[in-house]
Amino acid sequence: MTAFLVVLVIILFGVAVWQMGKIFQLSNPKSDNTSQIANDKDNNVNGWLMLMFVLFIYVLAFISHYKWSDVFLPTAASEHGLEVDQLWLISMVLIFIVGIITQWLLHYFAFKYRGKKSQRATFYADNDKLEFIWTIIPVIVLAGLIIYGLFTWTDIMNVDAEEDPMVVELYAYQFDWRARYAGADNALGEANVRLIEGSNILGVDTSDPNAQDDIVVNELHLPVGRRILFKMRSQDVLHSAYMPHFRAQMNCVPGMITQFSYIPMVTTAEMRQDPEMVDKVKKINDIRREKSVELMAKGDEALEPYEFDYLLLCNKICGNNHYNMQMKIVVESEEDYNAWIKEQATLAQALKQ
Amino acid sequence: MSAHAHDLAVDHHDDHGHHHKETFITKYIFSQDHKMISKQYLITGLIMGFIGIAMSLLFRMQLAWPDKQFTIYEVLLGKWGADGIMDPSVYLALVTIHGTIMVFFVLTAGLSGTFSNLLIPLQIGARDMASGFLNMVSYWLFFLSSVIMVISLFVEAGPASAGWTIYPPLSALPQAIPGSGAGMTLWLVSMAIFIASSLLGSLNYIVTVLNLRTKGMSMTRLPLTIWAFFITAVIGVVSFPVLLSAALLLIMDRSFGTSFFLSDIFIAGEVLHNQGGSPVLFEHLFWFLGHPEVYIVLLPALGITSEVIATNSRKPIFGYRAMVASILAIAFLSTIVWGHHMFISGMNPFLGSVFTFTTLLIAIPSAVKAFNYITTLWKGNLQLNPAMLFSIGLVSTFITGGLTGIILGDSALDINVHDTYFVVAHFHLVMGISALYGLFAGVYHWFPKMFEGKMLNKNLGYVHFWVTAIGAYGVFFPMHFIGMAGLPRRYYTNTAFPYFDDLTDVNVVITIFAFITAAAQLVFLYNFIHSMFYGKKGPKNPWKSNTLEWTAEVKHIHGNWDGPIPHVHRWPYDYSKLNKDESDYVLAGQDYVPQTVPLQDNEEEMHH
Numbered sequence: 001m002t003a004f005l006v007v008l009v010i011i012l013f014g015v016a017v018w019q020m021g022k023i024f025q026l027s028n029p030k031s032d033n034t035s036q037i038a039n040d041k042d043n044n045v046n047g048w049l050m051l052m053f054v055l056f057i058y059v060l061a062f063i064s065h066y067k068w069s070d071v072f073l074p075t076a077a078s079e080h081g082l083e084v085d086q087l088w089l090i091s092m093v094l095i096f097i098v099g100i101i102t103q104w105l106l107h108y109f110a111f112k113y114r115g116k117k118s119q120r121a122t123f124y125a126d127n128d129k130l131e132f133i134w135t136i137i138p139v140i141v142l143a144g145l146i147i148y149g150l151f152t153w154t155d156i157m158n159v160d161a162e163e164d165p166m167v168v169e170l171y172a173y174q175f176d177w178r179a180r181y182a183g184a185d186n187a188l189g190e191a192n193v194r195l196i197e198g199s200n201i202l203g204v205d206t207s208d209p210n211a212q213d214d215i216v217v218n219e220l221h222l223p224v225g226r227r228i229l230f231k232m233r234s235q236d237v238l239h240s241a242y243m244p245h246f247r248a249q250m251n252c253v254p255g256m257i258t259q260f261s262y263i264p265m266v267t268t269a270e271m272r273q274d275p276e277m278v279d280k281v282k283k284i285n286d287i288r289r290e291k292s293v294e295l296m297a298k299g300d301e302a303l304e305p306y307e308f309d310y311l312l313l314c315n316k317i318c319g320n321n322h323y324n325m326q327m328k329i330v331v332e333s334e335e336d337y338n339a340w341i342k343e344q345a346t347l348a349q350a351l352k353q
Numbered sequence: 354m355s356a357h358a359h360d361l362a363v364d365h366h367d368d369h370g371h372h373h374k375e376t377f378i379t380k381y382i383f384s385q386d387h388k389m390i391s392k393q394y395l396i397t398g399l400i401m402g403f404i405g406i407a408m409s410l411l412f413r414m415q416l417a418w419p420d421k422q423f424t425i426y427e428v429l430l431g432k433w434g435a436d437g438i439m440d441p442s443v444y445l446a447l448v449t450i451h452g453t454i455m456v457f458f459v460l461t462a463g464l465s466g467t468f469s470n471l472l473i474p475l476q477i478g479a480r481d482m483a484s485g486f487l488n489m490v491s492y493w494l495f496f497l498s499s500v501i502m503v504i505s506l507f508v509e510a511g512p513a514s515a516g517w518t519i520y521p522p523l524s525a526l527p528q529a530i531p532g533s534g535a536g537m538t539l540w541l542v543s544m545a546i547f548i549a550s551s552l553l554g555s556l557n558y559i560v561t562v563l564n565l566r567t568k569g570m571s572m573t574r575l576p577l578t579i580w581a582f583f584i585t586a587v588i589g590v591v592s593f594p595v596l597l598s599a600a601l602l603l604i605m606d607r608s609f610g611t612s613f614f615l616s617d618i619f620i621a622g623e624v625l626h627n628q629g630g631s632p633v634l635f636e637h638l639f640w641f642l643g644h645p646e647v648y649i650v651l652l653p654a655l656g657i658t659s660e661v662i663a664t665n666s667r668k669p670i671f672g673y674r675a676m677v678a679s680i681l682a683i684a685f686l687s688t689i690v691w692g693h694h695m696f697i698s699g700m701n702p703f704l705g706s707v708f709t710f711t712t713l714l715i716a717i718p719s720a721v722k723a724f725n726y727i728t729t730l731w732k733g734n735l736q737l738n739p740a741m742l743f744s745i746g747l748v749s750t751f752i753t754g755g756l757t758g759i760i761l762g763d764s765a766l767d768i769n770v771h772d773t774y775f776v777v778a779h780f781h782l783v784m785g786i787s788a789l790y791g792l793f794a795g796v797y798h799w800f801p802k803m804f805e806g807k808m809l810n811k812n813l814g815y816v817h818f819w820v821t822a823i824g825a826y827g828v829f830f831p832m833h834f835i836g837m838a839g840l841p842r843r844y845y846t847n848t849a850f851p852y853f854d855d856l857t858d859v860n861v862v863i864t865i866f867a868f869i870t871a872a873a874q875l876v877f878l879y880n881f882i883h884s885m886f887y888g889k890k891g892p893k894n895p896w897k898s899n900t901l902e903w904t905a906e907v908k909h910i911h912g913n914w915d916g917p918i919p920h921v922h923r924w925p926y927d928y929s930k931l932n933k934d935e936s937d938y939v940l941a942g943q944d945y946v947p948q949t950v951p952l953q954d955n956e957e958e959m960h961h
Binding site for chain 1: 441442445515516520521522523526529530531615616617618619620624629630631632633666667668669671672673674675697698699702705706709710713714716717720721723724725726727728730731732733734735736737738741742745748749752753756757759760763764765766768769771772773808809810811815816819820822823826827830831834835837838839841843844845846847849850851852854855856857858859865868869872873875876879888889890891892895896926928929930931944959
């Protein structure tokens with residue numbers, strides 16, 4: 001209902017604007033042929049509006065931050081994520097400084113030099129020194145950013161084999177995920193979609209010795225502090241394994257194996273205790289309670305209270321249920337992880353059943 | 354009807370004795386006159402734009418109020434909006450077709466097609482395009498592709514819905530999504546025809562600019578609009594054929610059993626025979642056009658802005674040569690940055706480094722352009738006509754959207770915001786809104802040229818601009834926030850993730866601003882249609898501009914100038930130039946010196 005009202009208000013607003021235009025037209029009876037060209041009065045009004053507009057941009061930016069900065073992702077939960085966040089912060093500060101200054105100059109000049117009959121513009125066609133200055137400054141600043149960015153990128157993408165990362169396969173299909181742990185030998189068995197049969201939904205080659213101790217699950221558990229090397233596969237179309245809290249993402253491409261690696265640094269339990277996260281979850285639960293009241297009034301079921309969990313989302317359009325292709329990630333201590341993995345059936349066991 | 358038209362044609366014939374006979378059909382439909390073709394492009398583009406924007410309102414409603422029912426869904430979407438609930442498949446279809454229409458049909462054909470056609474002959478001093486016939490064919494191919502795209506909305510299984518980037522395998526397999534059936538076939542056919550149209554148009558623009566310039570119009574005396582259209586056409590000729598090849602290979606994969614982009618696929622319970630292809634190859638081919646496409650959309654808008662800002666500031670554009678150099682640099686760099694759309698596609702990370710490097714390089718000529726625009730305003734005598742406001746608005750959104758490009762172009766930062774709403778906000782500001790502002794600036798500025806001296810109503814123009822300017826920032830500034838919250842784009846709803854429940858507020862705000870902005874476009878539409886018929890006639894050169902188009906006849910005649918084509922004696926930016934002893938302007942009492950005026954005795958010659 002409120003939505004209808006909003007739409008109605010907007011339509012009425014449109015009509016009002018339309019009518020206003022007509023009134024403008026009628027109130028402008030003199031029909032000399034320059035009537036549709038800006039005169040000093042128009043320049044004055046629009047010049048002032050330009051000044052107000054740049055203030056509007058600042059206020060919008062300020063209010064948005066004030067109201068909504070709590071929706072941002074929490075501090076990165078992976079080792080490289082902290083570096084990414086640092087680079088992000090530097091870039092953002094830079095962007096804001098440049099943005100605030102250039103927007104001000106643009107709109108302030110539009111205000112200050114608004115046209116008047118008596119005013120004469122300055123013929124100023126070029127200045128090589130100025131051009132040089134504002135070529136060289138971006139060159140230097142961007143060079144800094146590029147170098148910083150490339151070091152970070154190389155660090156993230158080059159996996160050091162000496163760190164002995166734990167290998168986990170992320171397997172994507174319409175519209176769900178599976179994780180395959182490499183087991184005790186830390187080597188994944190060969191797999192191909194042509195081998196998919198019955199409960200072997202990942203198409204693992206069951207004759208491969210490496211495959212025997214592989215473990216297939218639909219909830220991703222990760223030991224904290226250990227480097228994980230994800231190997232991504234897709235069964236049907238493009239998907240993307242997106243783990244925003246770990247600043248990690250890689251596409252899953254049918255016909256090839258892609259990879260991404262990181263070290264989870266914060267356990268799920270610790271993240272739930274994070275003060276920012278506590279606030280966020282509280283806010284979400286308030287919203288959900290409010291919605292539940294509405295739903296129950298309609299005779300529907302109430303929403304369940306929310307508890308934070310890390311997420312793996314699909315972030316490449318993959319079909320009708322793309323919006324609900326997720327898997328829970330649990331980061332836990334080495335002991336908890338070991339206890340959990342012990343309880344999972346290996347592929348050999350699972351296929352025998 | 355035809356008799357009446359014939360009468361008109363006879364009158365016309367009498368007016369201009371040297372003129373050949375025109376019927377209704379040759380004048381208004383299969384016209385070979387660049388001015389009529391440009392109007393045809395504009396009006397087709399605006400109709401497509403209306404459809405594209407209406408679609409965006411529908412999916413914005415779904416995003417803001419996912420659990421509400423709206424009868425409008427049922428009215429407009431039929432079986433996909435049964436009971437007022439939007440179907441996920443039609444959501445994806447709306448997003449896909451909105452993107453396709455806005456990028457190709459509105460901002461490529463509607464913007465570049467309209468103003469290249471209108472301005473190239475008029476501003477370089479030519480009677481028409483090099484080939485009027487090819488020009489006509491180009492428009493009608495565009496029209497045909499628009500019709501096919503619209504028809505595709507009505508096929509049984511729904512229109513293409515794999516995103517405007519139509520990545521296979523999703524776009525190749527009807528088993529994967531219903532829209533990849535007949536809908537996708539029509540999409541591909543439509544785009545293939547569109548590309549043919551675009552290539553014919555571009556070749557014509559290039560040849561015309563190179564060969565048909567009037568006496569004295571050297572390349573360094575071209576208005577920046579023409580430079581922009583010329584280079585845009587070159588980029589189009591270089592990159593559109595690659596998209597055509599990608600589309601043809603995809604058609605083969607879909608219909609003839611080849612495996613260019615498909616390999617190892619198990620879907621709907623069976624293994625497909627395809628082996629050895631790579632979806633990443635498609636991404637390369639697509640973005641080899643897709644990224645230059647951004648500049649195909651943007652450069653004409655920047656060209657229009659250069660011209661409008663200089664004219665209305667009553668000042669020469671600052672750094673003409675630097676502006677030309679930036680256009681050339683952007684054009685060159687635009688063809689070697691496509692990989693920044695693919696940092697996390699599974700492409701070799703080293704390539705990611707290379708593309709980060711080239712991508713951030715392109716920020717340099719862009720920054721130079723922005724600074725030059727700002728300096729052009731400095732110490733001007735700004736005539737704040739609606740076209741000028743839109744041009745200043747363009748610089749503003751170009752800066753804001755361009756700055757977030759520094760984040761997205763950085764591969765390390767792109768990892769976490771790739772394919773989120775941060776990207777959506779970025780490209781809508783930098784190419785969507787900016788290019789639309791360029792389109793509007795062009796329409797307000799050159800409307801008298803298109804419609805025989807009639808002018809758009811300025812007050813409606815002001816309302817249009819200010820509401821749009823506030824609305825556009827209101828839509829796309831908060832959108833960065835939901836991107837930074839980690840929300841992926843192309844989600845039908847985010848209610849499947851309680852984690853995102855706190856984004857509802859932001860989404861509602863965005864949608865309300867979207868409606869306000871769209872309402873402002875109705876003001877424009879009304880102004881456009883009303884002024885087309887009842888607009889007030891302005892003076893011959895309403896903006897006191899230097900360029901040649903304002904010396905052409907107000908009444909449209911085939912050949913543009915009744916007498917001989919004027920010769921050019923100077924660059925187009927001698928605004929407020931003073932005479933040698935600085936006592937007055939070069940032409941006393943007139944702050945502009947049209948290009949047709951020879952060097953005066955009391956004037957210093959400048960070498961720009």
